[in-house]
Amino acid sequence: xxxxxxxRTYSMLGAQGAFFARLTELAAEKDDFAVLAxxxxxSSGIGKFMRxxxxxxxxxxxxEQNMVNIAAGLAKTGFRVFAATFANFITMRSCEQVRVxxxxxxxxxxxxxxxxxxxxxxxGNSHFCFEDIALMRAIPNLVVVSPxxxxxxxxxxxxxxxxxxxxxxxLTGKVNTPMIYKExxxxxxxxxxxxxxxTETVIFTTGTIAANGLKAAKLLDEAGISTAVVNIHTIKPLxxxxxxxxxxxAKLWVSLEEHNVVGGLGSAIAEFKATLKxxxxxxxxxxxxxxxxxxxxxxxxxxxxxxxxxxxxRIRDLYAVQL
Numbered sequence: 001x002x003x004x005x006x007x008r009t010y011s012m013l014g015a016q017g018a019f020f021a022r023l024t025e026l027a028a029e030k031d032d033f034a035v036l037a038x039x040x041x042x043s044s045g046i047g048k049f050m051r052x053x054x055x056x057x058x059x060x061x062x063x064e065q066n067m068v069n070i071a072a073g074l075a076k077t078g079f080r081v082f083a084a085t086f087a088n089f090i091t092m093r094s095c096e097q098v099r100v101x102x103x104x105x106x107x108x109x110x111x112x113x114x115x116x117x118x119x120x121x122x123x124g125n126s127h128f129c130f131e132d133i134a135l136m137r138a139i140p141n142l143v144v145v146s147p148x149x150x151x152x153x154x155x156x157x158x159x160x161x162x163x164x165x166x167x168x169x170x171l172t173g174k175v176n177t178p179m180i181y182k183e184x185x186x187x188x189x190x191x192x193x194x195x196x197x198x199t200e201t202v203i204f205t206t207g208t209i210a211a212n213g214l215k216a217a218k219l220l221d222e223a224g225i226s227t228a229v230v231n232i233h234t235i236k237p238l239x240x241x242x243x244x245x246x247x248x249x250a251k252l253w254v255s256l257e258e259h260n261v262v263g264g265l266g267s268a269i270a271e272f273k274a275t276l277k278x279x280x281x282x283x284x285x286x287x288x289x290x291x292x293x294x295x296x297x298x299x300x301x302x303x304x305x306x307x308x309x310x311x312x313x314r315i316r317d318l319y320a321v322q323l
């Protein structure tokens with residue numbers, strides 16, 4: 001079992017800080033590590049790695065496309081390679097390079113998109129990233145992962161280090177993120193985890209917005225609607241077994257994500273759902289298909305219906321009129 005003091009430290013660092021803190025420890029054990037950044041190392045959570053492992057760190061400058069090419073070359077020669085910067089830059093500016101070098105060539109580069117979603121607040125829409133899941137999961141051979149808290153980010157770092165597959169790792173949220181997991185657990189890529197049991201509604205969620213989903217589920221329980229919460233940390237490949245299970249037992253599916261409602265987790269779930277002979281209706285909760293206002297992170301979650309209270313109200317109101 002992981003020491004609770006360690007868990008608290010991870011929580012304080014947030015998902016991206018905890019991810020790179022664990023990578024720093026892993027790099028000390030292995031001499032085939034390479035971490036690349038595109039001039040935003042400190043802001044992307046790579047500061048500790050940069051200071052502690054200077055011989056394994058490369059700053060390529062504001063050149064995300066070149067960064068992916070360099071990462072691919074290092075991976076080809078046997079390095080464990082992580083290439084990281086803000087999620088909007090690493091996925092959109094580098095999409096062709098990701099498609100060719102990681103998808104087509106199957107080179108095991110680990111692409112790390114930090115500050116995904118709308119955490120960049122006052123920097124505005126140019127620095128928001130709510131299209132990346134749609135882009136990355138459409139590329140063949142890529143694994144797409146988004147941890148729900150800082151401790152799971154550590155688990156993802158460990159799994160990614162040992163994986164021989166190309167991967168996009170989506171890190172959301174801020175420092176001092178709520179901890180979903182209070183003790184150690186068995187993490188497996190591609191295997192979803194039920195983090196709260198329930199019988200009527202199931203909230204499928206990914207990323208740190210899961211904390212709000214968990215709070216909303218408890219409010220729904222109090223309102224008489226028994227609600228399960230499932231952590232879909234691996235969006236691709238999707239855990240279809242757990243979806244099949246809840247297709248037989250739940251009255252309502254809810255997909256919850258800090259991503260555009262088009263093309264993200266909700267769309268991935270709906271694509272599989274369409275193959276089932278029988279399944280419950282699905283409520284899509286995420287960012288609207290629009291460019292919104294900039295502001296403080298918590299205010300923006302509220303404005304976009306992603307606070308715990310708003311999630312609760314949307315589900316409760318749907319029950320009142322349809323279920």
